[in-house]
Each structure stands twice: as structure tokens, then as C-alpha cells.
Amino acid sequence: MDPLCSSTLYSSAQASLSSSLLFSTKHRDKTTPRRHTPRVPRRELFIFRCADASTRRPQQAVAMSFGFESLKETLTIDVGRAEGRPLDVPLARPFTIASSRLDRVGNVAVRVELQNGSVGWGEAPVLPSVTAEDQSSALAAAADACRFLVRSPPMTLGAVLADVGRMLPGHDLASVRAGFEMALIDAAANSIRIPLWRLFGxxxxSITTDITIPIVSPSEAAELAAKYCRQGFSTLKLKVGKDLNSDIEVLRAIRSVHPDCSFILDANEGYKSHQAIEVLxxxxxxxxTPILFEQPVHRDDWEGLHVVSHIAKDKYGVSVAADESCRSLADAHKxxxxxxxHVINIKLAKLGTGHGLFWSSGCWPWLFQFH
Incomplete structure (x- = not known):
């Protein structure tokens, strides 16, 4: 039994048959790929992104890409089974930001199994303050996508991803689209026994990441900062935006226990433009001097974002990131x-995997945070 709660399972008539992968070279691989069952992610890691890899000694990696763009055109995908499942997990502690409080995660897990037995997993993270979907609407859209996939004929990976994009278009269904894209790409990589990191080059x-401190009291913030300092984190992302003076007190408390850390401020739309400048x-x-000031004003306050960005950079040398203000490719263009x-925060749940990868790789010299 898979580790997540099962919901409706969709299966094509030929689900028991094993089909081989077809390449444009006409090579046929008859080896049955090894199945795997992913571990359910710990929600503490969901809150704080991922463990800081800087605490481990980096090792030299071989720079080798198997060409994702090429694979999209040469690898034939035949989906045998697909399902969307509720993924309900309580958080280790409440996660409070300026715009909302989160006590539990109610996402959608996506599982895709190809006719040759290869399995891929994806996740549609749904948060109404960020995504257009809630869990119930995401599950309904996932059920429609599952029925579509198992009834589709074999086609290239690129074609099936394009079909998913047409079936789950725009920002309103981006989170579900991202979950299915992840699952299909994961299944494709497992089919050829290539890890995703190598597939994408x-x-x-190893990576170095920051860790987030939500909106808490100064004493709680100091306790968390001391803990993360011991764990090797050198950059803290501090959630702010509810009360300007309290935010400053929290920052002072953190500096008292972790004086050498760098800061990212994330206001989650909490400030007016004059308040954001006052904080700086x-x-x-x-x-x-924060290394980044994320979404200082309301998502639709374009003039305020422009003013804060220019003053922050010209007067204080601080880059400003747009997060909630960037909900679509049109917003990114704007x-x-x-x-x-100066920075755009890309979330797969807002754009989908395909568009997210496109923007993160194709828009130099712009700087992107990628989640």
C-alpha cells in the first residue's frame, strides 16, 4: 500500500501490460525499470524549505546533462494509471506571515504509473493566499486530468506535457498543472534510470539555502535563530509586515544571538510603501543591510513596488523581489x-513546472528566486 491516503484510482484497460519506451532512434529497451515508493516529506522541511547543505562538505559532481529538451521530443510516454490523493499533514508549529497563518498543509499528491511500470510522483501545493485553487478544487481538477491521461494514446513526453498545459491552463490551475508535470517528468526519468538532477544538467x-523564521515574538525568534546558528545556517529569512516596531524588535533579538547572519526580509504584502522605506x-x-526585501507592498500596488524598489537600491543598496505581484507570465513581463x-520569485505552484523552468533559465540578466 502506498504511504498516502488513497482516493479514486484511474486505470486504463491495458494497465497490466508492460510496454517499452520508444525512441526516435527506434531503439527499444526491454528492461523493466525499478519501481520506487517515495517517502512522505517531513512537514518541518516544508516550512523551512530544506536543510542547509552548507553544513555538509561539498563534493565534486560530474557536470552531465541527458538533455531534457531532447528527451521531450524522443521519449514516448504511455500512461497506464494516474491518481490524485489528498495530502493532509499538520505542521510542527504554526507558520504565521503578514497575510495569513498556516497550521496544516492540505495539498494534493499526484501519482502517475506508465505502462512499463515506471512511477512518477508530483505534488500540487495549494494555499489560497498564493494559488487560485483550494484542496477540493485541486482534487477535482486532478481527477479530470487523470481520466484524460489514461485515455490518451502513447505520445512524446513533450506532447503529453503540452496537453496537460492545455487542459490545466493559466494561473487558476497552475498548482495542479505543476503537480502533473512533476509526476510525468519523474516517471520519464525513472523509465531511463536517470536522476532528475542529471536529466536537467x-x-x-550540494546547495546553500536560507531558513525561514515566521512572525513570532522576539524571544521565540531569538530561540529559533540560535538553533539555526548551531545548525550552520548563515542566512535567515525573516517574515515581517504585521507591525513595523515589532519587526525591528524581532530583528534586534535575532542579532543578539546570531550577530553574523545575513537577512532576507519578506513582508508578504504587509507594508505600505512609506512603511517599507521606514523599515529600511x-x-x-x-x-x-538585508540582502533582499521580498514583496514589501500589496500585490496590486505597482506604483508602491516601483517606488520602494528604486529607493531601496539607490539609497540602501537593497534588492527588492516581487512574489505575490507575479502570478502569471503577463505579470512577469510587466x-x-x-x-x-530587481528579483522575481518563481513558484512552480504559480506558473507550473514548464513555465517556471523557462523563466528561470531564459531571462538573464534578471535574477530569480526559484521555489
Whole structure:
């Protein structure tokens, strides 16, 4: 039995048959890929992204890509079974930001099994303050996508991804689209026994990441900061935006226990433009320069975003990131063309895997945070 709660399972008539992968070279691989069952991710890691790889000694990785773009055109996919399942997990502690509080995760897990037995997993993260879907609407859309996939004839990976994009279009269904794209790409990689990092050309097997401190009291923030300092984190992402003076006190408390850390501020739309500038001014007086100031104003306050971005960079040397303001490719174009921010925060749940990868790889010299 798979580790997640099962919901409706869709299966094509030939689900018991094993089909081989067809390549444009007409090569046929008759080896049955090894099945795998993924572990359910720990929700503590969901809250704080991932463990800081800087605490481990980096190892030299072989820079080798098996060409995802080429694979899309040469690998034939034949889906045998597909399902969407509720993924309900309580968080280890409440996660509070300026715009909302999260006590549990209610996402959708996506499982795709090809006719040759290869399995791929994806996840549709749904959060109404970020995504257009809630869990119930995401499950309904996932059920429709499952029926579509198992009734589809064999086609190239690129073609099936394009079909998924047409069936689950735009921002309104981006989270579900991302979950199915992840599952299909994972199944394709497992079919040829290639890890995803190599499929996409990863050149390193370690990364350095920040860790997030939600909106908490100064004493709680200091406790978390001390813990993360011991764990080796050198950059803290601090959620702010509910109360300007309280935010400054929290930052002072963190500095008292982790004086050498760098900061990312994330206001999650919590400030007015003049408040965002005031925060930067107070931090400047303390000798603190954040390495990034994320979504300082409301998502639709384009003028405020523009003003804060320019003052932050020109006066304080701080880059400003657009997150909630970037909900679609049209928003990304608007931000870039209007020079409204220095960084765009890309979330697969907002754009889908395909568009997210396109924007993160194809828009240099713009800087992107990729989630």
C-alpha cells in the first residue's frame, strides 16, 4: 500500500501490460525499470524549505546533462494509471506571515504509473493566499486530468506535457498543472534510470539555502535563530509586515544571538510603501543591510513596488523581489518591462513546472528566486 491516503484510482484497460519506451532512434529497451515508493516529506522541511547543505562538505559532481529538451521530443510516454490523493499533514508549529497563518498543509499528491511500470510522483501545493485553487478544487481538477491521461494514446513526453498545459491552463490551475508535470517528468526519468538532477544538467550535489523564521515574538525568534546558528545556517529569512516596531524588535533579538547572519526580509504584502522605506531606514541606522526585501507592498500596488524598489537600491543598496505581484507570465513581463523590482520569485505552484523552468533559465540578466 502506498504511504498516502488513497482516493479514486484511474486505470486504463491495458494497465497490466508492460510496454517499452520508444525512441526516435527506434531503439527499444526491454528492461523493466525499478519501481520506487517515495517517502512522505517531513512537514518541518516544508516550512523551512530544506536543510542547509552548507553544513555538509561539498563534493565534486560530474557536470552531465541527458538533455531534457531532447528527451521531450524522443521519449514516448504511455500512461497506464494516474491518481490524485489528498495530502493532509499538520505542521510542527504554526507558520504565521503578514497575510495569513498556516497550521496544516492540505495539498494534493499526484501519482502517475506508465505502462512499463515506471512511477512518477508530483505534488500540487495549494494555499489560497498564493494559488487560485483550494484542496477540493485541486482534487477535482486532478481527477479530470487523470481520466484524460489514461485515455490518451502513447505520445512524446513533450506532447503529453503540452496537453496537460492545455487542459490545466493559466494561473487558476497552475498548482495542479505543476503537480502533473512533476509526476510525468519523474516517471520519464525513472523509465531511463536517470536522476532528475542529471536529466536537467545539475552540476553540483550540494546547495546553500536560507531558513525561514515566521512572525513570532522576539524571544521565540531569538530561540529559533540560535538553533539555526548551531545548525550552520548563515542566512535567515525573516517574515515581517504585521507591525513595523515589532519587526525591528524581532530583528534586534535575532542579532543578539546570531550577530553574523545575513537577512532576507519578506513582508508578504504587509507594508505600505512609506512603511517599507521606514523599515529600511531603521535597519540602516542599526548597521543592517538585508540582502533582499521580498514583496514589501500589496500585490496590486505597482506604483508602491516601483517606488520602494528604486529607493531601496539607490539609497540602501537593497534588492527588492516581487512574489505575490507575479502570478502569471503577463505579470512577469510587466515587472521586467517596467523595472518594478530587481528579483522575481518563481513558484512552480504559480506558473507550473514548464513555465517556471523557462523563466528561470531564459531571462538573464534578471535574477530569480526559484521555489
Amino acid at each position: 545539475g552540476a553540483s550535489n 531606514d531603521k535597519l540602516h541606522a542599526m548597521g543592517v 515587472i521586467i518591462q517596467g523595472n518594478l523590482a
